[in-house]
Amino acid sequence: MAESSKRPHSAPSLDPRLTHAHQLVRKADKLTTLSFFNWWPDWTQATPLYEQAATAYKLAKMLEEAKTCYEKAATGQERLSSPWTAGKHMESAGALAKELGRIDETVVLYRRASELFLECGKAQPSADVLGRGARAVEDESPEVAIRMYLDACAMLEEDGREQMAFDTYRAVVNLYIKLNRFKDAAALLVRWGQAADKCHATQSQCKAYLSAIIVHLYDEDLKQAQQCYNDCSQMDVFYKSDQGETAEKLLSAYGEESSDEIKHVVDSSYIIPHLDHMIVRLAKQLPKGELKTIFPVEPSDDKLNEDDLT
């Protein structure tokens, strides 16, 4: 066989399977490509052939061929009006594309898979597959990954399943922190808190708010942190919770401008170690930066002179 000469490393035992796979592909192609003799592509027969060939290629670690086969199988399933299986095949193709290192293609494939699942009317798997795709590409292209994550969250929220979105939120927050985009991270944490509020997950809500305040403080933005705390304490749940108390203690320690006090609050707290590990890492590094820069010297109120009676 011509193909076997290209792969001197493949074991002899695999070769018959590979040849079989090649045969399948060729047969399926013949069935599907339009030609003079073939007016209607026969997807019913071709799709299982493609699926078999794809599994064989995957076992043989011939990713390129496997990916192509999966894509064709997905198209077949689609034509056979089973978008569910089509979506599954697309996802497999996307995973292989990621292994091949083709990020753009990966993104395209995963998005297509998610659309297919939406066609079924199933939002949960659609969001799941977007999440998996985002995780696959987050190392190489974080922006795209963030987009995908946020789309997944939006999808779940539309469907009314906010609780499922918590994991996705967590992934995005970690990504933001890795990218040092603290303001975005804090904003997203507040959004996460809002989602938790809708489904009455008070524990997650309070943790999210506390994490937001800590992120602001890590970003050396005391004013934002205080504003955040004020906003969040409008909610009784947070105000009366342990997390709210810890936040208050932390902010008052900052108000006293003593880094020892801040460190003491963080170390002796029983609440902070139970937050997400990235947030705990940030908290352990508080107070970050010079305290003087956090507390800008206010312009003195000399204008309001006591002796000035005008």
Next chain:
Amino acid sequence: MSVIDILTRVDVLCKKYEKYDLDRQREEDAAVSGRDEFAKLYAAIEADIEATLQKAEEAKSEKDRATVATLNSGVRRSKAAIRAEIPKLQKLAVKKVKGITKEEQASRPDLVEELAARIDEISDGITGNLQNPMWGGKAGVSKPMEIRVDTMHPDDLMRPEHFEATEESTGFRQEFQARKTRQDQGLDVIAEGLATLKNMAGDINEELNKQAPLIDEADNKIEQAAADLKNTNVRLKDTVTKLRSNRNFCIDLILITIILGIAGYLYSVLRPQ
């Protein structure tokens, strides 16, 4: 016998039983105590004690509260006065005096102690009520450190040694502090454990809330699938029965035999003769 003999005999007898002569003794004592300050003071104090006891008895039998109070205060005053004499007596007790035996000399300090105790015992309306230990339930068990309330006499409070820290009290204070610190440490550990438990419980609660609707959905779908399966099974059974029932089988066999018979007959007819 002559008068002189009788006189001599009487003298001998008297000398022999001299010590039983009370009047004589008293005279001698008076002669000795003329020089013995201790004895004089002792006698004086004893007389005072008697008088005070008398007053105390009166106070006990009095019904009128005001009179009782007055008498009690009088008793207290006398007690205080007598107590003030005790130190003087103690000093005299150790002084050597001629004319008394060695044993008496030795016993004098004890006498002084006894006298002091008697003074304390005189009830003056304060100590009489509160001689019992406050922990009535443990009557009969005398602990080394019984706790009494309000048994401090005003004189005791005035003594400078009263407020100093003794060894016992400092030791007790240190032990108390040490135990308190250990308790605090233990409580800290418990608090940390409880906080972890609370966190875990909250998370589990949320997780369960998240999964409850999922399980309900899965439950519904499985019910649906089970119903479908049951349906299909019944239909399959019907079909198979229809296909392979015995009656149909026999009919099939008979028909096949008839056809074979007809075919054989035709063959035999059409075979070239």
